[in-house]
Amino acid sequence: MTKFGRFVVECLAGYGVEYVFGIPGVHTIELYRGLAGSAIRHVTPRHEQGAGFMADGYARVSGKPGVCFIITGPGLTNIATAMGQAYSDSIPMLVISTVNSAGALGSGEGHLHELPDQRQLMRQVTAFSHTIHDPEEFETVLARAFATFESSRPRPVHIEIPVEMLARHVGFARPPHGRVPAAPPAAHPKAIAEAARFLNNAQRPLLIAGGGATGAAREIDDLASRLQAPVLMTINGRGILAAGHPLGLSVSAASPAALDLMERADVILAIGTELGPTDFDETLTSRRSLGEKLVRVDIDPEQLMRSLRPAIGLVGDSKATIEALGPAVRRREVDGWGRTAASHARHALANELTAAQRIQIAMLETLRDTLPGVIIVGDSNQPVYAGCMGFAAAAPKTFFNSATGYGTLGYGLPAALGAKIAAPELPVVALMGDGGLQFTLAELGSVTEHGAPLIVVLWNNNGYHEIEKAMVRADIDPLGVRIFTPDFRSIATAFDWRHETARNVAELSTIVRNAAATGARIVVELDEAVFGIEDASE
Structure with a gap:
């Protein structure tokens, strides 16, 4: 006899899952009973949105689904944005969450983490969402999830398990069926x-x-x-x-x-x-x-x-x-x-690009040429927009970002950690803006805790400059776009990161080359005005 939570972990290991991203909660602790003694490694983000972005970056680089353990209620609402980005970009992600048990589910009585209908929320950002009513159906639902990832459009899948069921003893100690790989179809x-x-x-x-x-x-x-x-x-x-x-x-x-x-x-x-x-x-x-x-x-x-x-x-x-x-x-x-x-x-x-875009693309090319094999993971910011206009990547899956599709902010840093976990032998750069970095700033701690060398290139224009320009073009007085900019050097130091500034692409090349050679965690800050963008002819 074994507890169902342990069985869930055994099933995941049987499908070759190597990493799980999640924040333990009172509703999910039974999953961790089996996780600690398994070959699956756990990565703890500082926010469930970070867990989803990490799983996304991991999936894009590894080709395997990113797997998350998420608590009932706020855990799911927190990760929903990351799932929306993955849904938009067709990224395989498996989110296993808890849900209130029978009698509390949908009661409206105010149970801990209660939502009226979690699956209704998850249906908006998944290929399918399924509630487990009997432990014996889990392996079949998991097989459906992996068949979706392998042979159809690979969007997120959500499986929810009632809290009390995870602690229930079951009569099987390992998955009853072997894995049946699903071959992708070819056209007729x-x-x-x-x-x-x-x-x-x-x-x-x-x-x-x-x-x-x-x-x-x-x-x-x-x-x-x-x-x-x-x-x-x-x-x-x-x-x-x-x-x-x-x-x-x-x-x-x-x-x-x-x-x-x-x-x-x-x-x-x-x-x-x-x-x-x-x-x-x-x-x-x-x-x-x-x-x-x-x-x-x-x-x-x-x-x-x-x-x-x-x-x-x-x-x-x-x-x-x-x-x-x-x-x-x-x-x-x-x-x-x-x-x-x-x-x-x-x-x-080339004739369509502004002078500012040429400088920003040159910055991306410098990263590509200085760091062989580099994976550049972008947020929504001006250098990324310029890269979308005309940056040539060295290989597939080495330049991706959240600027298209769902278009979220805060993606780059946690997704870069996921990419680094998937390809530890390659240099990884998170290309962030100062506004976007503040969405998921705490994930600097997750990187430190994991021990991964990572480079953050921080484009600092003291706010949401792209939105400010759009407001000006629309003859709207800029409001809410010039936000407080913290001292990123002090923040980096507090999270046990190095911090340096670069005034041009030559300095950037030297800094990132040295950082890669020494396995450093470093924030390289680029001031937009110092790089000459503000003065560049539009």
Whole structure:
């Protein structure tokens, strides 16, 4: 006989779970009875939102679902924002929470952490939410969760367990069934053949690769080379073709340069992208004629018909589908269209950038080139916005941020810790603004406690400068945007971090190189005015 809480941990270990993010509470302590003696490591954030962001960063880099243990009520409301970001960006996350027990559940009597209906809240940010009514059903529900992560659009899953059930003795000490991996689907052969004919007849093909295509980088590179087609990478797709690739386009999909390229192409193959407005702006949906030459690959059949309806829709995993499509596409000689079109779009974008954006992109390029293999995890701030406009990542999953989709603040620092846990051998940089850092400032302590070397590059403009500029443009008196700015040097020291300032990209390069070499935890503060952005010509 074993307690159900221990059984839950054994099931997770059976699925290869290595880390759990969470803050213990009186409602979840039975989960920790089994956790302490298992091979699963526990990471304690300072806020449940931090737990969700850590799980998100871990999942993006490792490819495994980030797992969280969360208490009833406030734990779930705290993590809901992080789940919203993961839901928007199709990130696998498993949130196991408690819920009030039978008799207290939904009673309205004021029990500890009581919510009228937790699942109703969780339904907004999950692929599914399930309440366990019998311990024997847990393993089946867990299998459903991992099947969702592995073979469909990988959004968060929520499983809630009544508090009293975790302490209940069960008659099985290990999962009754072995794991059954769920293979991702590939598109139907007839659809593959039709798409191949479309592409083979094209004179000016264009590929668009999104966040759902990061696992198919090699296949997309091969297909682009066969077609001699430029590859426009969305923000979450950056690095699918590495920086410097002659066919790679790391430019904003909403820029005039990108939109012009889409208009000039005679066939567009869009792979693993929503074609959504945070990447493409609202302009794409007004260009319905693009759908006549569009082939879309997406694992979600509903998404195929959103934003821009295609001439051909291929329902399937990006890697499996492009792997099947590649051999059916005729290999072409280097004829000039792909490389010329990509080069033209890059030069056109360079002319669109402001002087400030050029400096900020140079800062990102400095981090990329100084720290081989670096993973840059961004928040919502001006350097990240500039990077979304034109930063070329060295590899997939090495530049991601919360500036698209749900667009939350405070993401970068905890997500960077999750990324570092997933790839401890690689340097990781959290790119934060002074306003966003104050959302999750306490997670500096989580990094220290975990012992992870991490670099925070802090862009300080003394408030929410982007919002202030928007208010001024709208002829609104700026209010609430010039917030108190603390002494980040003192804060860093208090959390056992180093702190340095950099006045230009050369100093930044030296500081981060030394920090990486010594395994330091360091906040590198960049004052916007000192970097010359305020004086840069717009």
